Amino acid sequence: MVNLKPHPGTPSPWIDELEVEFERDGLLLWLRFTAVGDPSAIVWPGEAGQGRADDLWRHTCFEAFTATDEGYVEFNLSPSGQWASYRFDGPRAGMRMADEVATVLGMDGAFDQMALEARIELPLGATRLALSAVIEDVDGAISYWALAHPSAKPDFHHPDSFVLDLP
Numbered sequence: 001m002v003n004l005k006p007h008p009g010t011p012s013p014w015i016d017e018l019e020v021e022f023e024r025d026g027l028l029l030w031l032r033f034t035a036v037g038d039p040s041a042i043v044w045p046g047e048a049g050q051g052r053a054d055d056l057w058r059h060t061c062f063e064a065f066t067a068t069d070e071g072y073v074e075f076n077l078s079p080s081g082q083w084a085s086y087r088f089d090g091p092r093a094g095m096r097m098a099d100e101v102a103t104v105l106g107m108d109g110a111f112d113q114m115a116l117e118a119r120i121e122l123p124l125g126a127t128r129l130a131l132s133a134v135i136e137d138v139d140g141a142i143s144y145w146a147l148a149h150p151s152a153k154p155d156f157h158h159p160d161s162f163v164l165d166l167p
Contacts, residue, residue: 052085083101147163
């Protein structure tokens with residue numbers, strides 16, 4: 001388990017902690033993102049069914065980035081059940097739809113937490129992992145959470161964000 005931290009410029013008064021558990025099984029990676037605090041103050045996208053969709057990061061969304069020798073793959077995992085995967089040649093360069101898919105397994109929670117579980121297909125040669133989240137609150141503010149924030153502005157694509165070796 002690892003903990004994400006908010007970008008210093010985008011703290012959240014509603015989330016105290018954002019934990020991520022993960023486990024690898026071959027080319028599959030299971031993820032569980034748990035937001036601890038006051039989940040009633042967070043905007044959770046309504047159920048839209050499983051399927052690929054763009055612009056999920058504009059609202060509450062959980063993300064995983066997997067680095068390879070050829071670049072990286074970004075996964076967006078929405079509480080709505082929708083997901084996206086994009087392949088990049090370098091930081092924000094050469095973006096295109098990725099072949100790897102994701103499955104949002106569902107949400108669960110309690111009065112002081114909400115969790116999203118998902119499974120992603122790892123690209124061949126995946127070596128490093130970056131985890132992040134975009135949290136939108138009921139006041140319209142957005143906080144950006146990640147394992148590392150190597151730049152002055154939130155930037156999940158920064159090479160120094162890939163801080164975990166894949167198990």
